[in-house]
Amino acid sequence: MDAGQRIERTLDIAVAYAEAPGAPPRLAEAIRYAVFPGGHRIRPRLCLAVAAACGDDDPQGAEAAAAAIELLHCASLVHDDLPCFDDAETRRKKPAVHVAFGEPLAVLTGDALIVLAFETLARGAAKRPQRLAALVGLVARAVGSPAGIVAGQAWESEAEVALSNYQQAKTGALFAAATVAGAAAAGATPLPWRLLGECLGEAYQVADDLRDVACRQEEIGKPAGRDATLGRPNAALLLGRGGALDRLKRLSAEAIEVIPTCPGADALRAEIAAQTRLFLPASLAHEFA
């Protein structure tokens, strides 16, 4: 089974728990709608790739970590799209959860997905229970306060924004969680893996900024040009399209350089190179080659 199939299967099993008999039917439907079909599943792929590079002695634990990170990513999309934040109409080429199910269920779907992420981590710890505390801690840090994606979103409510804090928390934190949790799930020391995740998170942010500026809504599945509309910092607006592409190339190369010594470093380098090519949509990817 390839990484993509492992991720979809683990997410499907996790969501099935939330849909179990007794669940409010529309909440269950909204949870599945928020998770499937997914995007490129970049974060869980990264998590599994790092676990594989570290020896992958507990595939079930690695799959749980990967799925937990994707569930938290989905939760953040559902809440970020709410009227009080981005008020986005579309996401992943279909109506946003609050448009399809209403605002109350969108709030609750995000909440349920956060809870489901930690529940999934705990279920995956059957074989190596002694690794669970570190995994919960690493994943929680990437999502909560002071420096996770929730904190990143909260910087938009501050009068003065520490820009590096904002971007690191909003995008980098979950990428860093993908690498450190992948390592921890495989029994490796997580800390040396943080830099790889941070590099990739910054690269992804630059690519996302380029997409926002350079692509049409049909291609990226959500409204384009939102950063300019909402006055948010955007690398492609700050550096220009060429400058942002150069930065994306530099960060992608840097990511490959900072991979820690590990049994599967060569395969991981190839995987990271392939993954970073997916950061840009087709209309921009040829400029990245």
Add this chain to the structure above:
Amino acid sequence: MDAGQRIERTLDIAVAYAEAPGAPPRLAEAIRYAVFPGGHRIRPRLCLAVAAACGDDDPQGAEAAAAAIELLHCASLVHDDLPCFDDAETRRKKPAVHVAFGEPLAVLTGDALIVLAFETLARGAAKRPQRLAALVGLVARAVGSPAGIVAGQAWESEAEVALSNYQQAKTGALFAAATVAGAAAAGATPLPWRLLGECLGEAYQVADDLRDVACRQEEIGKPAGRDATLGRPNAALLLGRGGALDRLKRLSAEAIEVIPTCPGADALRAEIAAQTRLFLPASLAHEFA
């Protein structure tokens, strides 16, 4: 240190993590505002009382479980008060979080508190890491879908409501989590403790319904008469004040009867009797005696 002090200290340490350097200042402020000053801390007191009755061989783990449950309770209050749900202006005798900090920070405060709850559980597992997976599972089940407080709130978005599912999930689930997690944190088998939590959860719901119908806003710290306004089921409206008081007495007596055999059963019976007296505010408590 008494139970109340242990709870406040553990909550304070947990919230301090979320306020660490780098946190968005207003988010940090809103998180503390949502947790302090608290109410009677009924759920975490119950959790510690059960852990004590079961031998309390890991006080740090029990405190973490108690704090996690209270953080999740606070998260649910913040989200339930949002304009898209109850649109409540006040909570715990001060402006609700969305009134004091705005809607975006209220959504994020709830999210951050959910994450912090699981982070707190993981930090508390240092001495008995093998208990963490069960604790995370028990607590998650009480909050998420299919039958936790998020599911309970989601029943309000369904055309047809299964009333017992709704009440069990909305109030009973977190009380049941308090008892089963208290037992699990002390190394006891959690399942026999569920019924006690469910009885107390139902008793608390009846008391809350009585408060909603019979008390003034100044006494309960939140708007009174909301259930009638919002068309929600309420035991005191269905059974009358006398009928609801009778039911509360019966449930409180039943709770004391269903306490499983354990080393500290006598002390726990006294504690439960004292706690259930706190369910009602002063103006009604004399009728309960």
